[in-house]
Amino acid sequence: MRLLKFLAVIILLLIGAYAASMYFFVDENKDFTIEREVDYPLAKVYSQFDNLQNFTRWNNYYSSSKTIKIDYYSPYEGEGSAISYKDPAKDSDGEMFIRYAKQDKGLRYQLFEGDNENPTVIEVKFEKVSDEKTHIKWVVHTPKLPVWTRVQNFWTEDRFTENINKSMVNLKNVLGNKVEKDNQLAAIKYDSIMVEKDESQMLLGVNVSTSNKKDALYKNLSMNYNKVYNFVTIDLGKKDDEFGYPMMISDPDNFKDKEISYFVGIPLSKKEGVSDNNFSFRTINGAEKYIIYYKGNFAGSVKAIQQLVQKAKKDEFRYGDVSHTFIEPPVENQDVNVKISLSVFK
Incomplete structure (x- = not known):
């Protein structure tokens, strides 16, 4: 009993000291x-x-x-x-x-x-x-x-x-x-070839191979863009103002073929852990590029790509991938508003 009283006194003193301090x-x-x-x-x-x-x-x-x-x-x-x-x-x-x-x-x-x-x-x-x-x-x-x-x-x-x-x-x-x-948006000037040095970007997206007949490519692109957008906004919880314009990366010479391979992705500020193996990151290195803005039917953008390739050949440049940056997201059966960029180098 005396021990309990002693402990009670000690506890009260500690509480009092804490309160006073x-x-x-x-x-x-x-x-x-x-x-x-x-x-x-x-x-x-x-x-x-x-x-x-x-x-x-x-x-x-x-x-x-x-x-x-x-x-x-x-x-x-x-x-x-x-x-x-x-x-x-x-x-x-x-x-x-x-x-x-x-x-x-x-x-x-x-x-x-x-x-x-x-x-x-x-x-x-x-x-x-x-x-x-x-x-x-x-x-x-x-x-x-x-x-x-x-x-x-x-x-x-x-x-x-x-x-x-x-x-x-x-x-x-x-x-x-x-x-x-x-x-x-402020810099857009359609149908004119310009030179631009892009900074590197980190894209999260999917690699795709699909038919290049008629509107099959654009239909497939729209579908896969929606998959990437839903993954970024729902699974990763990103808001629209937290990422850049969607991009399609492909080989400019591949548009002549019956099948085409491309990567469609969304630029993010940093690499994050992704549990779904269908999605992967791709780094777009900063480089000098020939660019042209195009608005109209997606199939018509092939002519814009050919203009960039011809410009590169005329200037005796080698060229790499071509990228479509969609100012407005790709939607099936709708015209596109894109910035088309061709990487060039000596």
């Missing part, structure tokens, strides 16, 4: 600031924070979970927009609101986690550094915590910083694809 030495809430720069224009960066459907796609707090369910509430962007979320795998839920928004200047979020009626307030400020660079500043005010849970404040800033770092990687990938797509 939390009360006197640990702040009841935490305020901190994090700053980063991204190499993209202010307007494009701001729209990724102001639109909550965009925001949840790259912000690691939401995008890192494949089981999270998010509901979006009108007006979907700007002041007054809101979301609620629930993640059964993590047994977590909450709500987030945009309480203040000033175009290209700043935003104020309120994040309610679980049953906590006091929100984390996050102010995000934007500053244009140059036409292609934006400074982002987060000012975070965490809610007051009772003495018993105040120890969480020791790692709150570290957890938030880690989330920001991972989110910035995701944001750069998203913006990189958006800027690339915008630049390609």
Whole structure:
């Protein structure tokens, strides 16, 4: 009995010491600031924070979970927009609101986690550094915590910083694809041969051999593109703004044959583990290319390929693979809008 009393006294003393240390030495809430720069224009960066459907796609707090369910509430962007979320795998839920928004200047979020009626307030400020660079500043005010849970404040800033770092990687990938797509669309000049140096890309897709009679190739291409798109968006959980335009890689001389082999894939920012052996990665090395933009019936694109090959021969270049980059996804019985590129070298 005396031992039990002694242990009870020790436990009470420890609890008292813990409570006193939390009360006197640990702040009841935490305020901190994090700053980063991204190499993209202010307007494009701001729209990724102001639109909550965009925001949840790259912000690691939401995008890192494949089981999270998010509901979006009108007006979907700007002041007054809101979301609620629930993640059964993590047994977590909450709500987030945009309480203040000033175009290209700043935003104020309120994040309610679980049953906590006091929100984390996050102010995000934007500053244009140059036409292609934006400074982002987060000012975070965490809610007051009772003495018993105040120890969480020791790692709150570290957890938030880690989330920001991972989110910035995701944001750069998203913006990189958006800027690339915008630049390609703005540069389109149809039916003229141009010279371009492409950067290397990593594609995830499938290798295919099929008939080259009539519309059989394009029908087969459309079907296989849908397989790749569904795998990337459903199995890998990628959003449309996280990857580039679909591409078809083939031998330019193969279009004369009764059967043709090609690779159809979607550019991703990095290589990932793929369990389905039907899909594989293919690296497209950066190289100088002759390009031509073509719009019309897919069968007509063969003439555009022949133009590129003739140009290469005239300039005494050897040539490699030809790639079709689909500005609009290939759809059976519809015209195509493509950038056709032929790798050339001495």
